Amino acid sequence: MTGTDAAASYQTLRGHLAYLKLTRAEELLAAHLEAARAQQLSHVAFLEALLGEEVASTRERRHRARLRFAHFPVEKRLADFDFDFQPSVDRALVEELATLAFLDAGTHTLFMGPPGVGKTHLAIGLGHEVVAAGYRVYYTTAADLVAAMHTAFLEGAWTQKLRFYTAPSLLVVDELGYLPMDRRGAHALFQVVDRRNQAGNSICLTTNRSFASWGEIFEDDAVAAAILDRLLGNAVVINIRGESYRMRTHRRLLEETRKGVITKT
Numbered sequence: 001m002t003g004t005d006a007a008a009s010y011q012t013l014r015g016h017l018a019y020l021k022l023t024r025a026e027e028l029l030a031a032h033l034e035a036a037r038a039q040q041l042s043h044v045a046f047l048e049a050l051l052g053e054e055v056a057s058t059r060e061r062r063h064r065a066r067l068r069f070a071h072f073p074v075e076k077r078l079a080d081f082d083f084d085f086q087p088s089v090d091r092a093l094v095e096e097l098a099t100l101a102f103l104d105a106g107t108h109t110l111f112m113g114p115p116g117v118g119k120t121h122l123a124i125g126l127g128h129e130v131v132a133a134g135y136r137v138y139y140t141t142a143a144d145l146v147a148a149m150h151t152a153f154l155e156g157a158w159t160q161k162l163r164f165y166t167a168p169s170l171l172v173v174d175e176l177g178y179l180p181m182d183r184r185g186a187h188a189l190f191q192v193v194d195r196r197n198q199a200g201n202s203i204c205l206t207t208n209r210s211f212a213s214w215g216e217i218f219e220d221d222a223v224a225a226a227i228l229d230r231l232l233g234n235a236v237v238i239n240i241r242g243e244s245y246r247m248r249t250h251r252r253l254l255e256e257t258r259k260g261v262i263t264k265t
């Protein structure tokens, strides 16, 4: 092959990569060709390295897109959870959840407990693991879910919205019970829970209310029982009975302030 032929070939190859939208491979083509020549790589090794870069960049881009879609309100990781501070959280159980076997089994996860004990942290941390493994996750508070379903109802898009909440591999429903829910809201939540349950898609729910008081959240015992029935048929319940992590910090600051005041006088 003459130098001109080789140059034309190279340009055509770049054109192919661009046409196929293999942007990263196109960017790195020249560098990889040079490295392949210098290291006398085989054709297979050259192609493997070049396409490997493309795969890595696509994987990264898709991961970022899934994270945007999930729209977690804060950045929380299971790795940052201090299990020693919260002994009522079974570390082995959380580690078992992190293997994501629960997704295949369609098992729901319920984090229960008073404010500040790490329910949202654990739910989002688990969500991150699911996103990292390549699955779709959607985060919502219970109140936002109900409001969105109501808007969809008014706009004639109820079924579509129901499908939207049913589709992701994991739906995180945070903060059930902080705000009371009217009958219509409770019905919307029931529909979402029921659909996901039927589809074998997991829900990760957090609540500050014990199951016995779910009737009060919904102002309707029957729908509370129906929602609980769907969730508890196949669920891991993590009941956190500890102290608030935030209060721990507040308390320490208070004590330090108090000590400071004492030494001054």
Ligand code: ADP
Pocket (backbone or CB within 6 Å): 076, 080, 081, 082, 083, 085, 086, 113, 114, 115, 116, 117, 118, 119, 120, 121, 122, 206, 245, 246
């Ligand atoms: P909840 O949802 O139960 O009200 P959060 O998950 O929002 O509580 O926790 C409150 C704050 O304390 C968050 O910033 C969270 O990251 C942190 N936190 C709670 N428990 C722990 C823990 N055991 N280890 C590390 N951080 C924690």
Ligand code: MG
Pocket (backbone or CB within 6 Å): 119, 120, 121, 174, 175, 206
């Ligand atoms: Mg919370």
